[in-house]
Amino acid sequence: MSKPKIAIIVGSTRAARFADAPTQWIAKIAKTHADIDVEIVDLRDWPLPFFDEVASSAWAPSQNEVAQRWQKKIAEFDGFIFTAAEYNHAPTGVLKNAIDYAANEWNKKPAGFVGYGSVGGARAVEQLRLIAVELQMAPVKSAVHIAWGDFLAVRQGEKKLEDIEHLNQAAAALINDVAWWAKVLKAARAADAIAGEAQAA
Ligand SMILES: Cc1cc2nc3c(=O)[nH]c(=O)nc-3n(C[C@H](O)[C@H](O)[C@H](O)COP(=O)(O)O)c2cc1C
Numbered sequence: 194m195s196k197p198k199i200a201i202i203v204g205s206t207r208a209a210r211f212a213d214a215p216t217q218w219i220a221k222i223a224k225t226h227a228d229i230d231v232e233i234v235d236l237r238d239w240p241l242p243f244f245d246e247v248a249s250s251a252w253a254p255s256q257n258e259v260a261q262r263w264q265k266k267i268a269e270f271d272g273f274i275f276t277a278a279e280y281n282h283a284p285t286g287v288l289k290n291a292i293d294y295a296a297n298e299w300n301k302k303p304a305g306f307v308g309y310g311s312v313g314g315a316r317a318v319e320q321l322r323l324i325a326v327e328l329q330m331a332p333v334k335s336a337v338h339i340a341w342g343d344f345l346a347v348r349q350g351e352k353k354l355e356d357i358e359h360l361n362q363a364a365a366a367l368i369n370d371v372a373w374w375a376k377v378l379k380a381a382r383a384a385d386a387i388a389g390e391a392q393a394a
Contacts (some may be wrong), residue, residue: 197376198352199231200232202234202273212278218355219368241259269295269354272378274307277321292328296328300332304331304332306332335366335367
């Protein structure tokens, strides 16, 4: 079986975003993991409108062309790491909208989070865990939380994420969790598909 493919989804799109720093840092570490392939998926490249379909794509095919491509893109992956900015104690609207624009493509795949902000994006990450459960994902325990002191120091150029040891350790644990669940669930989905084909024959 081929290596699981993991997407790092960049969860904010504003021009002045901080998201690029955690994205590049976590991608660099994840790419050193022997068991996974890694790709950055930037929501800036996916100009999805505010959700405007007759139903979730779990129930009715989406009409919007970007949404159709987005669903195909998400289907390519076996696991996800989201960068999670916290806006008013919640995930960004652009990330929630992008999540809503796919459905089955998220199912039975792990979700991990790199949060940042005053409390390391913890409130946004906890909400994203609940959303992930509804999407039949497996949100993993380990997470990165870049809290205020480190966040400000990196934002102001006084420190680099790669030099902050406790964050490097958290990143390694997160990536190990996502890689493990991605491998296990990829095999389980493949077994389900074979069983389904046998039943249909
Ligand atoms: C609309 C808005 C609301 C915010 N609310 C919070 C918040 O509730 N908690 C927090 O820790 N930071 C909050 N912040 C500060 C963000 O953590 C900070 O701007 C961060 O850089 C946002 O991520 P981004 O730059 O990748 O978009 C907020 C920022 C914005 C723009």
